[in-house]
Amino acid sequence: MADQSRLSVYLVALGAFALGMASYVTAGLIPLIGDAFSVSAAKAAQLVTAFTLAYGLGSPIVVALLPGHHQRLGLLVALAIFIVANIASALTTSFISLAIWRAVAGMGAGVYLAMGIAAAAAITPEVQRGKAIAIIMGGMASGTVLGVPVSLLLAERLGWASAMWLIAVLGFIAYAGLQLKLPALPIAPTLSLVRKLAILRNPHAMGILAVSLLAAIASLGMYTFIAPFMAAAESGAVESITGYLWVWGIGGVVGSFLIGPLVDKINGPVITLAIMLLLCIALIALPFSASVHPLLTLLPIALWGAVGWALQVPQNNELVSTRQTHGDGNLAVALNESALYLGSAIGAASGGVLLAFHLPVSTLAVGAGAIAAMGAALQLIIVIRAKR
Secondary structure, three states: OOHHHHHHHHHHHHHHHHHHHHHHHHHHHHHHHHHHHOOOHHHHOHHHHHHHHHHHHHHHHHHHHOOHHHHHHHHHHHHHHHHHHHHHHHHOOOHHHHHHHHHHHHHHHHHHHHHHHHHHHHHOOHHHHHHHHHHHHHHHHHHHHHHHHHHHHHHHHHOOHHHHHHHHHHHHHHHHHHHHHOOOOOOOOOOOHHHHHHHHHOHHHHHHHHHHHHHHHHHHHHHHOHHHHHHOHHHOOOOOOHHHHHHHHHHHHHHHHHHHHHHHHOOHHHHHHHHHHHHHHHHHHHHHHHHHOHHHHHHHHHHHHHHHHHOHHHHHHHHHHHHHHHOOHHHHHHHHHHHHHHHHHHHHHHHHHHHHOOOOOHHHHHHHHHHHHHHHHHHHHHHHHHHO
16 A cells, blocks of 8 residues: 555544544533533434434435546545534534534535545555555544543533534544545546436345344444443443443454454455354343353453444445446445444334333343344355355
8 A cells, every 4th residue: 555545544534533523422412512502401312313314314315416526526525514514513502503513514424434435445456445444444433432532521621512623623634634645536437326326226235235234233223222231130230331331442443443454355245244143142142141240241242342343344345346336336335324324223213112112131132133143144145146
């Protein structure tokens, strides 16, 4: 990987670090924002909804409409919109306008990540593409694990808006660096929107997206309920889950960075199959390890975090490899990110339904493991078809 290409990948990863912070910090800011705008916690929580919906649903539309000969410009504009939206969020005095700006930030974030992954793939030799994507996903994971706690500490001392300023500053550093160092990107074929949407009729691409969806339902859905799971009597009645969340997050960072070299050396679909099997094992092991001792759950939680975050490296790499020649590689990556957010929402809703029926919390983990097993079965079919 040439020095300029390597630097560009790390700059994209820095922007992804800011994205990781923006995606998850708002949930921690809900009490502060609620007090600042005199709104309930339930209403303040809709800021998270605004960001995630715009990220997951709006960004694929924008990416699909973006002309193929403006890839570099599209990447920079998306990051600029993300920066401006966070600055505007910090300055606003109206809750409604704050919700609008969080939606704009989510849109910019989703477009930037999809374009950033595609840009890294375009300027990196094919044999090192997996490593490049892993660096970007590792940056996003690090933003979630390391950036969110730092920004929340800052917000407790200087107010909730300081977290938005920190995100904007990191985004601006990435923007300035990319403006100077990101080389010209290959011009993608000019396709009509109808031609781009043809990806939705491609069995291989849709299979990859379906596996990502099932993985998100299992992994991110279960993450939503990690607190009630560990607090339950059958899991040891843990009072503080902070340490468990840190282990999950650190596992995610390690998994994101370590998977890259493997993707460049081993068949991607086979790696995805192995990851889905490990995810299934980790989730099903949660209630059994917790029944022995809560600290034993740290092992499956670390494995869960590692494979859950690592999965998107081979998935995005496979989508770029198979769809870039068709001119819709950027859209494929954007759709994959949408599958993650949709899966998270489905998983959270499904878990809520199970708890509403007063089922044991162990049902959540076993159910999530079963969904992961379905994803593994689907991935096995993809592997077999690829060999044929």
